[in-house]
Amino acid sequence: MLLSIKDLEIERDDKVLFSPVSFDLNSGDIIKIAGENGSGKSSLLRAILGFLTISDGTILYRGGSTNRAYNQFLKETLYIGHNTGVKDNLSVSENLYLLNGSVPKKEFSTVVDMLQLQEHMDVLCRFLSEGQKKRVALASLWLRECTLWILDEPFVSLDNVAQALIQNAILKQVAKGGAVVLTTHQPLAIPNYKEVFLS
Numbered sequence: 001m002l003l004s005i006k007d008l009e010i011e012r013d014d015k016v017l018f019s020p021v022s023f024d025l026n027s028g029d030i031i032k033i034a035g036e037n038g039s040g041k042s043s044l045l046r047a048i049l050g051f052l053t054i055s056d057g058t059i060l061y062r063g064g065s066t067n068r069a070y071n072q073f074l075k076e077t078l079y080i081g082h083n084t085g086v087k088d089n090l091s092v093s094e095n096l097y098l099l100n101g102s103v104p105k106k107e108f109s110t111v112v113d114m115l116q117l118q119e120h121m122d123v124l125c126r127f128l129s130e131g132q133k134k135r136v137a138l139a140s141l142w143l144r145e146c147t148l149w150i151l152d153e154p155f156v157s158l159d160n161v162a163q164a165l166i167q168n169a170i171l172k173q174v175a176k177g178g179a180v181v182l183t184t185h186q187p188l189a190i191p192n193y194k195e196v197f198l199s
């Protein structure tokens with residue numbers, strides 16, 4: 001078992017966000033967290049990552065508390081949230097290196113070409129469109145090796161071509177034994193995913 005969530009509750013401003021939620025995530029699994037605007041999907045992802053305190057329940061990673069082996073958990077986890085981490089005052093290439101560290105040049109250029117960022121490598125990210133910025137952040141899906149992907153609205157701002165690339169990347173991630181938890185308001189063109197609905 002990679003991730004096990006049991007009877008999890010979160011409060012914000014003294015308000016319980018959703019009924020207790022439980023799910024297990026194994027190697028090869030995709031879980032879509034669904035629910036209305038404000039139901040707590042992003043909060044749940046942030047709680048899994050340890051960025052938000054939970055009010056009840058347990059979160060186990062590989063059978064142990066994420067707190068106890070937090071560094072290992074973060075090392076094995078790729079999180080791309082609403083705030084993508086892309087720095088506006090750095091160029092596309094600087095952001096790619098900052099977000100992904102020392103990746104061989106050939107792999108970088110393959111991903112840069114695929115995401116059509118090649119013309120923008122020296123451009124400061126503040127001059128990019130939202131979709132182009134999102135592409136910079138999502139390059140990590142190909143450049144970093146992480147077992148667990150936690151993706152908050154990965155398809156927002158992307159055109160159909162980029163959305164298809166992300167769906168393929170998710171399928172490859174689970175085919176090689178990884179796992180994915182994501183939120184999205186749109187239907188997923190991916191077979192065999194499980195849905196957890198927050199209410």
Ligand SMILES: Nc1ncnc2c1ncn2[C@@H]1O[C@H](COP(=O)(O)OP(=O)(O)OP(=O)(O)O)[C@@H](O)[C@H]1O
Binds near residue numbers: 037
């Ligand atoms: N930083 C914050 N401080 C206090 N409350 C917050 C904060 N961020 C979000 N909330 C509240 O927590 C609740 C859940 O928000 P969250 O962003 O987790 O929902 P969501 O399901 O991801 O929504 P959406 O579908 O609109 O992205 C909302 O009522 C929101 O007002």
